[in-house]
Amino acid sequence: MIANYGYKDGSGEYYISVDTDKCTACGDCVEACPYGVFEVMDDPVDPLSDEQVAVVTEAERKKIKYTCGPCKPVTDRPPLPCMAACAENAISHSW
Numbered sequence: 001m002i003a004n005y006g007y008k009d010g011s012g013e014y015y016i017s018v019d020t021d022k023c024t025a026c027g028d029c030v031e032a033c034p035y036g037v038f039e040v041m042d043d044p045v046d047p048l049s050d051e052q053v054a055v056v057t058e059a060e061r062k063k064i065k066y067t068c069g070p071c072k073p074v075t076d077r078p079p080l081p082c083m084a085a086c087a088e089n090a091i092s093h094s095w
């Protein structure tokens, strides 16, 4: 299942998606993100599952465009730290 965290406003759509089928709850994205965007917890999308997954913290879901800004230069965009850290390729960004 794809879990989307974020919002849209007049300037665009700002969502981080985690593929919960791919996520192994390894926590590497938690370590890699310099701004504490991720945490590993019980799957909020599927309460019946006893699996843990990476999620975007509640506080960051409302301001993710600004938190991720320093990781997203306009030109010469490098791999984002969170995506580069995820060996399962479970993380994507909408912008």
Ligand code: SF4
Binding pocket: 018, 022, 023, 024, 025, 026, 027, 028, 029, 030, 040, 053, 054, 085, 086, 087, 088, 089, 090, 091
């Ligand atoms: S690095 Fe990838 S597999 Fe590991 S917890 Fe984060 S999203 Fe899940």
Ligand code: SF4
Binding pocket: 032, 033, 034, 035, 036, 037, 067, 068, 069, 071, 072, 080, 081, 082, 083
């Ligand atoms: S883009 Fe940067 S700030 Fe945003 S979640 Fe990934 S590592 Fe964290």
